[in-house]
Amino acid sequence: MDQLYTPSTEKCELVSASKGTVKFLLDYSKSLSIVKAEGMVFENNLN
Amino acid sequence: MxxxxxxxxxxxxxxxxxxxxxxxxxxxxxxxxxxxxxxxxxxxxxxxxxxxxxxxxxxxxxxxxxxxxxxxxxxxxxxxxxxxxxxxxxxxxxMPKFEGGDDFNIFSVIGDEKPNVEKQLIKDQIDSDLSMLIDELPDDQRDVLIMRIYKDMSFKEISECTGVSINTALGRMRYALINLRKIIQKNNIVLTNY
CATH class of the missing domain: 1.10.1740.10 (RNA polymerase sigma factor, region 2, helix turn helix motif)
Structure with a gap:
């Protein structure tokens, strides 16, 4: 029966992305500007 | 909130x-x-x-x-x-990722699969020695061993080719290997790369 259980408990570990990554995403979101013109979509990064 | x-x-x-x-x-x-x-x-x-x-x-x-x-x-x-x-x-x-450690050897990753010249020479020598040893075997055992190892034939094919039963072919193969080992031990022959 014990073979049915995974020997690795690592797979159940709860992890979160760092504050730095979250901040990067929020800053990226703020800097990203989408412009649609004549059926085309342009991505601008206003950094 | x-x-x-x-x-x-x-x-x-x-x-x-x-x-x-x-x-x-x-x-x-x-x-x-x-x-x-x-x-x-x-x-x-x-x-x-x-x-x-x-x-x-x-x-x-x-x-x-x-x-x-x-x-x-x-x-x-x-x-x-x-x-x-x-x-x-x-x-x-x-693009496999390898993490370097103290005992990490880059040539274990990018190394060529083929044996180097020295190993190839040793292998050729072993093949040659083995070939001579096989020649020492009785004809019926030698034929079965060559067909099985070098020609990659199944025992069914060997039995059809030699006109004996599968069990006889298996027995000849077994004795061929036993006799080869005996010859190797008797003459202190080393058949290995290491």
């Missing part, structure tokens, strides 16, 4: 320009999505990168107005993460 607003409302708020809504969404699902990614890739840095790429896709899709509220927000993000995990493994398969 955060948990009182559901995901779809936050998504609509974000599409309308409320950047704070994205922050709430990211913080709300951060642990769940990152843990999901980590459970697959088992690498903290890779999990962080995939999480970041996932939300870059989310942000772009939402800002471009391509998001359709057919399903729920979290399953949609999880699906994006899942696809990026597959990309990650595909990329790693093409």
């Amino acid at each position: 955060e948990h009182q607003t559901d995901d779809s409302t936050l998504v609509q708020d974000y599409i309308s320009g409320d950047e704070r809504a994205l922050e709430i969404l990211i913080n709300r699902h951060n642990q769940r999505i990152t843990s999901f990614i980590y459970s697959k890739v088992l690498d903290r840095d890779a999990a962080e990168d995939i999480f970041q790429d996932t939300f870059i896709k989310v942000i772009k899709t939402l800002k471009k107005g391509n998001y359709s509220e057919e399903g729920k927000f979290l399953p949609w993000v999880m699906r994006i993460a899942h696809n990026l995990i597959i990309d990650y493994f595909r990329k790693n398969k093409r």
Whole structure:
């Protein structure tokens, strides 16, 4: 029966992305500007 | 307060320009999505990168107005993460990652599979010695061994070819190997690369 259980408990570990990554995403979101013109979509990064 | 607003409302708020809504969404699902990614890739840095790429896709899709509220927000993000995990493994398969340690030898990774000149010479010598040893065997045993080892014939084919039963062919093969070992031991012959 014990073979049915995974020997690795690592797979159940709860992890979160760092504050730095979250901040990067929020800053990226703020800097990203989408412009649609004549059926085309342009991505601008206003950094 | 955060948990009182559901995901779809936050998504609509974000599409309308409320950047704070994205922050709430990211913080709300951060642990769940990152843990999901980590459970697959088992690498903290890779999990962080995939999480970041996932939300870059989310942000772009939402800002471009391509998001359709057919399903729920979290399953949609999880699906994006899942696809990026597959990309990650595909990329790693093409370009395996090796982590250097004190005992890490780059030639164990980029080394040629083929034996070097010295090993090839030794192998040729062993093949030649073995060939002479096989010649020492009785004819019936030698024939079976050559057909089995060098011609890769099955015992059924050998039995048909030599006109004996499969059991007899098996017996001859067995005795051929026993006799080869005896000759090798008797003459103290070393048939190895090491």
